[in-house]
Structures are given as structure tokens and as C-alpha cells.
Amino acid sequence: MDHCAPDCGRRRFIKLTAIGLAAAPFASALLGSAARAADMVSESDPQASALGYVADATKSTKRTDASAACHNCGLYTGKEGEESGPCAIFQGKLVHANGWCTAWVKKAA
């Protein structure tokens, strides 16, 4: 015998929909930050690690020019004052403005 009332399935559906709607803003917030994080070049990315990329230039042991950083690199196309921006080497990803890698070339004045 079925223990469910005739509208049991409908009530269950409404309840699940309400839970889904209540959770939606949190889910989109989580997805939003995950998408932003995914856009950043990771130091552990094989190409990044081959080039000695660091998100904080001051942490690099390979950097010889203390003023060199992504924001003043010729391959960086990020806007001045922004925390991160695109780099010609890492297509489709962003590098930290204060990052650095061994491919750094002085930006033309």
C-alpha cells in the first residue's frame, strides 16, 4: 500500500524547489569566487612553475631586479592600479600585478 497522499509528490517537489531557491544565492556566490580563482595563474601550474612565476615578486629567489614585477612587464596588459591582469604568456588567465616570472621584460616607456 502506498503511504503517500495523492499530492505527496507535488508537496515534495514544492519543498525541494523552495530549498533550491533558498540555496541559489549561496551557490552562485561560491561559483563566482571559484570562477575568479580559476582565472588566476597558479604558481603550481606547470608552465608557471617552469617560468618561476610567483604571485608575490618579493618571494622570488630568482629575481635580480628588485623593481621588476608583472605590472611593469612588457607582456602584461592589465590596467594600472588593478590587482591582476592578462599576460601574453598565460593566455586566458590572469597574473598578479605584483607577481613576477623569468620571462619578465621591461615595459617600453
Ligand code: SF4
Ligand atoms: S611574463 Fe611578465 S607579466 Fe607575464 S608573468 Fe612573467 S613577469 Fe608577469
